[in-house]
Amino acid sequence: MRQIVLDTETTGLEVRQGHRLVEIACVEMVERRLTGRQYQTYLNPDRAIDEGARLVTGIEDEFLLDKPRFAEVVDEFLAFIDGAELVIHNASFDIGFLDAELARWQTGSGRISDRCSVLDTLAMARERYPGQRNSLDALCKRLGVDNSRRDLHGGLIDAQLLADVYLAMTSGQVALDLGFEQATQRHEVVVTGPVVLQVRPFVLLASPDELLQHERRLDALDKSADGQSVWRRLG
Template sequence: MRQVVLDTETTGLEVRQGHRLVEIACVELVERRLTGRHYQTYLNPDRVIDEGARLVTGIEDEFLLDKPRFPDVVDEFLGFVDGAELIIHNASFDIGFLDAELLRLGPARGRIGDRCSVLDTLAMARERYPGQRNSLDALCKRLGVDNSRRELHGGLIDAQLLADVYLAMTSGQVGFDLGFDVSAEQRDVIVVRPASLQVRPHVLHASADESQLHEQRLDDLDKSAGGQSLWRRLHD
């Protein structure tokens, strides 16, 4: 069975407000083993990134100016995921953005659901751990998956971590990044723009004051929503 663990980063939370993809990242599992094949690309969204999204991802508008647009990479991306079961944390969010990008290209390429089945690990976690936090970080801690490299949200690192979380949730077997430690001669790797996680320039970590302001802003959103805001629900 071929599965693809997928994560995206976006300019903001609401696809209906015209927010766009800025990163797509996937890692491949075959028969529940990481193969080392992965796909990753940054995207020029032709719009600015919301401040909240910038603080979460560390991606700056200037970094994306020379990156490809979705129509430039759509065939590569669809070729990688076609026919696979997609494993996504909070799948409706990512699928909504991917389908919106495909819709902009016209009906010929259809929707993601026309090509792939989808498994939502957030729904799975909520069923298995009711009443508990089920963010990716919370699941890593609960299941013993090392997420010490995850200082900011990034598509490829999050996809690798989610693969380990999925394996741990479904069988107790964690992949330990085996597919990413073998030599280039031993694996078939698909990587596009850029080739590694280290190429993201000018990543600015939020200061203590910025983090406090961010939390205050989320508290204000909670109050205005009369409960937990959409941002916190999506990252819980």
């Protein structure tokens, strides 16, 4: 499967208020491996950047004056993502801005969903970690992804970090090849060689806050069980 991890930066938060793209960044994965191929461009939005967006991204209006407009790069961008699954954090935000640009310039290219499927890692994180912070920075901390280079929000570094976060979040969905094979129609398994792990397994320890929440949950179970719950007895 070919996947494109995508991030954008914009002049502000609301596309319906006329805010525009100022950066598009993508990194490519094939069969869950980063290929080294990437696409990145800054864009002239033909409007000023909101102060809040400028503080977050570090991008100044003057820097964008000589950058191409979306219509000048749209063919190259669409060729890069065409047919892939897009992996995006808070996908509705980025897709909304991309679709607005396609409509504004009347490219005849339709919508992003006409050529790509979309996987939203924010929705995935909320399902896996309900009630917790699921920003990109929070997920990096939770999953052990080094984000020390992320002083400001930048499209390319955010796309690279999101690729690492996505791979960490979904690592349990992939069958590990540990040198086993099915030998017969009865699905017997035989060992064909020594089992060798190529990397040391990552152990994710609970934070003090998570341990406190766990204890509170056990307290509630004790009350509902009119005594000590099975989890306390096992502990």
